[in-house]
Amino acid sequence: MASKGITNSSERCKSCLFSFKFGMMRFPRRYVNSRLFTKEHQSCSSLGCFLLFYVAAISKQRVLKKLITHWGFLIDYRSRTKLQAFMEHVRVIFFFFACFLTLVPFHAFAQVDSYEFDPDFNCVDRGNFTANSTFAGNLNRLVSSLSSLKSKAYGFYNLSSGDSSGERAYAIGLCRREVKRDDCLSCIQTAARNLTKQCPLTKQAVVWYTHCMFRYSNRTIYGRKETNPTKAFIAGEEISANRDDFERLQRGLLDRLKGIAAAGGPNRKYAQGNGSASAGYRRFYGTVQCTPDLSEQDCNDCLVFGFENIPSCCDAEIGLRWFSPSCNFRFETWRFYEFDADLEPDPPAIQPADSPPSAARTERTGKGKGGSKVIIAIVIPIVLVALLAICLCLVLKWRKNKSGDRNKVLRKSPLSGSMAEDEFSNTESLLVQFETLKTATDNFSSENELGRGGFGSVYKGVFPHGQEIAVKRLSGNSGQGDNEFKNEILLLAKLQHRNLVRLIGFCIQGQERILVYEFIKNASLDQFIFDTEKRQLLDWVVRYKMIGGIARGLLYLHEDSRFRIIHRDLKASNILLDQEMNPKIADFGLAKLFDTGQTMTDRFTSRIAGTYGYMAPEYAMHGQFSVKTDVFSFGVLVIEIITGKRNNNGGSNGDEDAEDLLSWVWRCWREDTILSVIDPSLTAGSRNEMLRCIHIGLLCVQESAATRPTMATVSLMLNSYSFTLPTPSRPAFVLESV
Known part of the structure; x- marks a missing residue:
């Protein structure tokens, strides 16, 4: 201990x-x-x-x-x-x-x-009792009653059970002074239970635990001195020189403490203290204790009996503990007890008579x-x-x-709208160390590169725990600056939808600007729909699912999320496809955010950014944008998905002088040859669904923003054939990509 x-x-x-x-x-x-x-x-x-x-x-x-x-x-x-x-x-x-x-x-x-020791059980040879006797019942009731006792402040318990017929059971429990009240009672309860097991049918017994003593008897023991049996523990270190001085100092300290303890009141008879050192020895410390039911004379006599037994058991031993049922003492050359000035006044000096200078x-x-x-x-x-x-x-x-x-x-510059400053705190958990990303992408090796664009490169990576990621590393000369980078981080940190790409983290270190997304196996839509071989894999069922998924994602941004968000850069390369070819809208660098309480009136910006061919005319020419701006981009995407052609690539033969995609589709619609615009690889599937989707696409790309449907209406058109589609007006003519 x-x-x-x-x-x-x-x-x-x-x-x-x-x-x-x-x-x-x-x-x-x-x-x-x-x-x-x-x-x-x-x-x-x-x-x-x-x-x-x-x-x-x-x-x-x-x-x-x-x-x-x-x-x-x-x-x-x-x-x-x-x-x-x-x-x-x-x-x-x-x-x-x-x-x-x-x-x-x-x-x-x-x-x-080393005060911890195993319990020492002593079954006193003063008669036995039978298992069914009155004394046995009284003793069992006494031990059982301990569980209902309340702890006492001074660690002393006097108990009895039975009538005065001569079979009454008596018990006493005593704890060391420093033991806490609850621990003391627990120790006595344990000691009582184990003592009756170790000494079955014995009328008198006593046990010493490290922290407590418990004894029982068939005769009155309260207020009566009992010096047998005894138990002594020694540390095993003997005095080799100046034994006379040592024994004199030892006895002097114990005698002084004996007088203090014996004079104690009915609650506690205890004393502790130290004595002056002798030549060759350290300072001495000791404690003495009697059960407080003893008279002053009985306590004094009990301790004297113990002191007189020192030569026979522990002569000249450094480290001594002695126990009897009514008293105990301890003597060490180091302080083993808790200091208490009330119990330990300054001791008088005890010095050898023949060598005071040495002392x-x-x-x-x-x-x-x-x-x-x-x-x-x-x-x-x-x-x-x-x-x-x-x-x-x-x-x-x-x-x-x-x-x-x-x-x-x-x-650097807050988001649009009334976004609170504490929204920045949502991004702290998304921070990823640059070294972690270098390791995950094998130092951004070309073998892990998934694609490259004006913004920089995208790499495949794997975190140490096995999660696959897509790492978008922005180049220094990309069109995406710090504002767009911050915009995407703070928006995607709030958005959760199955048709929106999930941001896993980001990194800012020096000139590095890196975004970390969930890994989307099949890359972006443009790599399929505009590739003559890969688009063969996209039958009508898959393309129709893509159209519906993109519509649901936009509806979430416009109406169902915590904020109203205008993407402003919806295009085929910003639609990612997962393993089941489900679409996920990505790249929110140009997105604009508004509180749900704000009206969705048109807004204006002097900084026009995006991709020509997908821009609504009012945005491309005047910087005016609203949710209808995204609706226009969605209409272009729908027509591209069905035709397999880019809007900024001209007509069916790719000639520079040919009309743009929207004009070509509009002309075929007016001339009732609309089936000719459908991708030839779509040999199977419902033609009515294809024509209905083209119709919806044309409604979305109308020149007037007021006549375009909202995404809520578009979703209704896609899911309900009972909804009669209005006749589209002439689409806008937009510039080609620069």
């Missing part, structure tokens, strides 16, 4: 923490005035705890403010409450570490208390050694905490420099 000094230090550190937890950043006055600091330095660990706690208090306005300074970017999007919670967490973590450092050095200095020198030497230990124990934690603080500041400074670019990007 560890020495009690370590246990007490832990408890005091918990007390420090209690004060700390409730924001008392000054050291509690009650600790300064308490018995925590004594000339014996018994509570050196607590002193270290005090000093570290004081350092934490002094550093509150400095260290913690430094932490907030280094983490300053949090202030831009965290509320004041969250910031205060963060500060509180830092304080608690710092203090836990301080207490830990306080205890570590003392663990090295602490002596191990004095030994006293000073002992104090010097103790002082050295105290200095070491205080300095080491402070030095370690100082080193920790320096390392922490360096790490925070490194993280601040590393995160500077990221913070600059994320704070």
